[in-house]
Amino acid sequence: MGKDFTSALRPAIVMTILFAALLGIAYPLAMTGIGQAFFPSQANGSLIRDGNRVIGSTVLGQAFTTDRYFQTRPSAAGKGYDGLASSGSNLGPASQALVDRVKTDVARVRAEGITGPLPADLVTASGSGLDPDLSPAAAAAQAPRIARVRGMPVGTVTAIVDRATETSLFGDPHVNVLAMNRALDTSARR
């Protein structure tokens, strides 16, 4: 066994070094090169710029809390939509803390005049805390409030929701909140 052991030591050490160089350095760097050359926007986070200022990413969620925008879901990432601390709430289904949090959010959206059964995503935290989307129902429920605050016809706001709705065979219908809110600002400028 002693001779076996030493004879296995050299391949173990040399293979570790060789594979570390191939898989840990060459492979990720090659992918970075290809990504930067052929898909520079996506490879750098799908950032949206307004002049020199980066206003967000089409892929990643950001917080919207004011009345004049479509508001995003509750978030457990840091203090909310923290890009350096992605996380869900991890609260269990029969947790007092979950019920207390949802009660607060239900009271808030009821105060804004949303009636009827609430779309679940409106008052639940996402898995990442950085969910960029809402369900079309959760967005449409906010349309009357946005129309009132901005003094626009409700139809204009719901049309923005309809246009932003994305469907997929492999997931659920969703609307990107940042895209809708940019559309709101654009239509106000016109």
Added chain:
Amino acid sequence: MTFQGWILILGFVAILLALTRPVGAWLFALYEGRRTPLHLILGPVERGFYKLSGIDPQAEQGWRRYALHMLLFNVTLMAFTYAVLRLQGVLPGNPQGLAGLSPHLAFNTAVSFTTNTNWQSYGGESTMSNLSQMLGLTIHNFLSAATGIALAFALFRGFARRESASIGNFWADMTRVTLYVLLPISVVYAIFLIASGVPQTMAGVVDVQTLEGARQSILLGPVASQEAIKMLGTNGGGFFNANSAHPFENPTALTNLVQMLSIFVLGFGLTWTFGKAVGNTRQGWAILSAMIILFLAGVFVTYSQEAAGNPVLHHLGVAGSNMEGKEVRFGPAASALFAVVTTAASCGAVNAMHDSFTALGGMIPLFNIQLGEVVIGGVGAGIYGFLLFAILAVFVAGLMVGRTPEYVGKKIESREVKLAVLAIAVLPLMILGLTSLSAVLQAGLAGPLNKGPHGFSEILYAFTSAVGNNGSAFAGLTANTPYYNGLLGIAMWFGRFFVIVPMLAIAGSLAAKRHVPESAGSFPTTGGLWVGLLVGIILILGGLTFLPSLALGPIADHLAMIRGTLS
């Protein structure tokens, strides 16, 4: 549940069934050591690696030598990663200027990635530099997966060879799988992910001024290259804390589908490879059928529970499915399917937070791991784990009719059965022992976020996930403490290698036996009766062992949830 949800689930299985034979045939070529078209490009790399490390790929190894070389390689890799993580602060590729990891966290993480568990005690974005992600973690995603497939090959040879003293060469198996399967698929896969919106850059943090004028910091990095092999190798350790729920890891419903497919594809293929290796592909299809039955049953429970939603929240006026911890772009069907896939295989990536699933919806992922992750399972680990159950199943069948059991042409005798039981017993001993310990010690009780039965589930899930080398979590548990990092690290190590060594001993013992031709008295190991027996053995063993612990955790939690008793 919706019609579209079931289309997704059944379509998912159909795509995998179509891929089983081509993928299995590709793996079979490597099992036999035959040339593939990729040898034209990567052949020189393979030969160069052997030459520099003094390996003769033709040299056959007995099971002891195979095990020794495999273990030494894994220990060396683990030490390498431990060093990279501890030295992170002084190494380059660290745009955020993160410090080195604490000894217990570096130990836990190094074991975690070496054992194909990828349990994350750390939060990716706040702990790991770009270099650590690449050099410390990504390499394990390849090599622990390649080790798993190499071990499966060794066991296949045990069944296939006649009166042989050897079961192959570890270095050749491991190197070929890495170069001719994992690396080329990962390259194509990573490019697909980048095109879909997964970042791939050496840059760090970007500062954003949001539409409302607030500041947000966005972390970028070499995400796509790690994400591809994280799924394909059933590793599951994410670049970000939120794993595949994070929009940068899994931006669209299509990437989500591809991620789920890539968790299962090699596991599906390996069942065909096994059948081919033992000379009858129907043997492989029989195993796959048993796996798919268990898989679809799990999907049905989790999907129906998640789609039905949480009655506690319904009382507050919230309608519909359980969306706590889920992303809107996936919804309940794609989230439930992902959860069952990732725990049936030993992947452990998550696209939704299992901790916030309904009680029974979250019980299935837990139970899947407790069954030994033999429903498809981790790459390699799934099929060799399943074959241990197959040995027990023929043994039980043999007891019923009073004949020495046979499986695919080999007599199964007391040595093989004892070794199989030894390997399978590690799971309940470690899981239940360590969970019980943590439920009474102060250091253990400090971990759970939730109170009541759900808190117990968090502890149970952690040890189940560690021993089963899964890596998913009821993530409310605060696991980055010396107590949990240490114990979970030990649990991961035993859960991997104390299954592997007896399994290799079985391979060696079987290889030495002569072939027994099938006769009228042989119990047929294809067909419905056999599939039913396999499913029964797996459920009874898993059920009897773990149901009491499930009653204390998820089932108590479910009763509390439907009664509205909060804790």
